[in-house]
Amino acid sequence: MDSNFIDYLAYAREKNLHAGIGFSTNASLLNREKGKEIIKYIDVIHISFPSLDEDEYEKITGLNFNVSFSNIDYFLSLTKKSSRKIKVRLIFVKPFNFYKNLRNYVEAERIKNFCNKRNIACLRWLFFNRAGNLSNYKNYFQVVTRRTKLNGCSLPTKHSPLRLMPILFNGDVLLCCMDWRREIVVGNLNTQNIAEIWNSKLYKGILDKIYFGKKSNNNFLCTRCINDCKFSYFFNVSIGCIYLLFRKLFLSIGRMLKYQKS
Template sequence: MKQRSDFPRSILVETTLRCPADCIFCPNKKITERPMDMPWELFRHIVDDCRNRGVEEFHPFINGEPLASHYLEDALAYIKQILPGTAVHIYTNGSLLDDRTGEMLLRNNVREVHFSIDGVSKSVYEQHRRGLVYERVIANVMAFLERLKKHPAKVGTRVVLTMTPENEAEVPEFRKFWEGLVDIVDVIPCDGRGGEGRLPAYGDARKMGCFHVDYRTYILTDGSVVACCKDWAGYTVLGNVKESSLESIWNSAEYRQLRSDVSRGVFGNFEVCRRCVSDSL
């Protein structure tokens, strides 16, 4: 993906904060200072702002379960209409992925689906993904993968395990179970979520810089623009798309300084970077 351009090539939009899960490492339930759902008019405005700008990826998700959004189907259809060449990625815990929703994702040309599954046994999974039922989630994912076999277009799939002390022992069996069923199996050490998570950073998570900062940006439900997905609390807000164009925010002196700092390994000038312990960005 091209870097250092005058417009972000990858856009993540927080369409909703709704989520049926209460995961042990996730600060989602702590977010109370911004709207539960991004207004539909604001979402359309963001997509319109990306028209003819060479956006390569669009992710209608940051903090929350995208399948819980009241307007996800309309959002995907609008992206397909306005940004026809853009790859849409969906991240889901799988709990709401019924047959109708799976068919809707494929009908709207979703390019890749990421499943967050933090264990290979019922006890460990449900310890991490509180409020979800392991058998139901696995059945939903398997049904979707079976549906993909009949789908004419290629749709990428991956499962992601967030590694903690409680599930690390299951990693080999997790890989064995999922390899061959999905395209990619990711194991990512819990990174503490920029200081806002319920668990501290674990394992190999450490401050190494950000892999996406040169080409990716993040927009929260209230229109605030932040530099990374770990900024759950909006510690470093670089602008708001309700007040300024995304292009002007991306090219602002402050945002350029942040990108320059990160590329040089300087993490002390911005609050979100000072709090971060992550090599997974």
């Protein structure tokens, strides 16, 4: 964990009292001291917890089951005492063979019951290959999904390139949160503003590949991702156009308000 992490949360909250602030964790470092500080600033927390079986958990994560479990339980006790409503979501990832293995069903039900008893959300996500960045599954998904024409984006956030802006510590803006290796850097907020990045020739060219049927080469990031949209081409073109129009409207309103203040 970054030694300045809590300071970053405090800064974000100070600058915008109404912003939704959250983060994801495996809870291994979410000890009592950090929990008491973090809870002051966040609205939502995603906790990755793949199994309630101690051996299975430690085999998957390489972490200490009892430490993580204790951290989660204590943090939940803090949320109950907090005057602010904090959403806690436990993330369980479905493996490839989920529907072929009875044990997977049993484990999923155990996690669901665990969440219900503690009144927290349980999100069962399908496996992501992180746009081909997980080397253990790279060859499998290259065979299944490699293509030069894309059909939109079906990440859990739905149409991520149109709705989200992943910003790194150094100001770099990525196309997608799955781009761990920083293959597609679309701009930098130290030298550009949001409007300039979103409306740049580079960004528009990328959206043409994802939503409007423009061919891309085999090495383009999104061709390696399993989260291609399953809707029709025309549906995705419509979605792309609608989002682009709303985004331009939003940026225009922002510029107008800034002009009025000045």
